[in-house]
Amino acid sequence: MNAAPEGRPGPIKAIGLMSGGLDSTLAARVLLEQGIEVTGLHYSTGFCMNDHRRAMARPEEDPKRMRNEGLRAGADLGIPIEILDAGEAYMKMVLNPKHGYGKRANPCIDCRIFMIHGAAEYMREHGGHFVFTGEVLGQRPMSQHMQALRMIEKECGIEGYLLRPLSARHLPPTIPEQLGWVDREGLLGLSGRSRRDQMALGEKWGIADYPQPSGGCCYLADESFARRFHDKRLHAEPDRIRRDEMILLKVGRHFRLSDAVKIIVARDESENQFLARFDLPGWRFEALRCGSPITVVEGDPDENLKILIASITARYSDRRGESLVEVAARRDGREEVLIVPPVADQVLEAYRI
Numbered sequence: 001m002n003a004a005p006e007g008r009p010g011p012i013k014a015i016g017l018m019s020g021g022l023d024s025t026l027a028a029r030v031l032l033e034q035g036i037e038v039t040g041l042h043y044s045t046g047f048c049m050n051d052h053r054r055a056m057a058r059p060e061e062d063p064k065r066m067r068n069e070g071l072r073a074g075a076d077l078g079i080p081i082e083i084l085d086a087g088e089a090y091m092k093m094v095l096n097p098k099h100g101y102g103k104r105a106n107p108c109i110d111c112r113i114f115m116i117h118g119a120a121e122y123m124r125e126h127g128g129h130f131v132f133t134g135e136v137l138g139q140r141p142m143s144q145h146m147q148a149l150r151m152i153e154k155e156c157g158i159e160g161y162l163l164r165p166l167s168a169r170h171l172p173p174t175i176p177e178q179l180g181w182v183d184r185e186g187l188l189g190l191s192g193r194s195r196r197d198q199m200a201l202g203e204k205w206g207i208a209d210y211p212q213p214s215g216g217c218c219y220l221a222d223e224s225f226a227r228r229f230h231d232k233r234l235h236a237e238p239d240r241i242r243r244d245e246m247i248l249l250k251v252g253r254h255f256r257l258s259d260a261v262k263i264i265v266a267r268d269e270s271e272n273q274f275l276a277r278f279d280l281p282g283w284r285f286e287a288l289r290c291g292s293p294i295t296v297v298e299g300d301p302d303e304n305l306k307i308l309i310a311s312i313t314a315r316y317s318d319r320r321g322e323s324l325v326e327v328a329a330r331r332d333g334r335e336e337v338l339i340v341p342p343v344a345d346q347v348l349e350a351y352r353i
């Protein structure tokens, strides 16, 4: 790494958001090149796809798709990484974002504000001179245009102390630059959606092992998750949606049967085991004497809906080819057995979320 510029008061410490993607990795590397000490913060939001894959632990899963990319990037760069649990406050923000959603269920502006605000708090508690991110001007339509970058900085309460090393040359000089803590000449002037320049820089610095941006990593930006998420918001007051209901949006097949009743049908044994870990208040259905998905029910179904739920469960069981299937419905130690035909696919599709 290069030596620190002359005139610095001593070691300069930067606190950065480290998702582990190419941009945040490069941003950290740009600062390391200037001899700045870097600590990375990686948020566990509850919506990271890799974290979920790790929780599912499917034996056939590619280990690379289950790793924590923040920790991996920290190890590659030789910098410490702190994992921060975004917790309930993040969940509340996701359900009620001040700046609204992007194309899916992604509240990207509020999410950036949440994380940068957290990084500023971390800096106040643990010491540090400024916060940095891997944001690139114009890369994301919602959160990375000039106005959004300015607003995010202002709302985080660290105006002047938020550095975006990859696009700094397009932005007004920050206080760390004005004070000579960071050499502006060593910062970059990247902008736009193309990642060609980042990839070239990665190659130059030997950074090759990073998640592909096209692969997606956040459930909130995923199309099918977003359908389920907005269905949930439409049918429940945001303040009354429980954390476990949000987590369950990530697994299974979802069907809305009425305004008040929806079901989740596990897709395989890993999802059965995942659902079994939750102590949910409602009914659970399972076909008897065969391989069967667990179906969990949200809301209180009447007798007709119970028959429909049993038929859907039978449809996804190993006895789907039989004319009648016995399905157990269990709740609070009670068990009812319903004998039903598996539902026809065209009927099923009308309920799918």
Ligand code: SF4
Residues within 6 Å of the ligand: 106, 107, 108, 109, 111, 112, 218, 220, 221
């Ligand atoms: S894609 Fe997800 S993690 Fe990334 S900024 Fe948007 S909401 Fe936050």
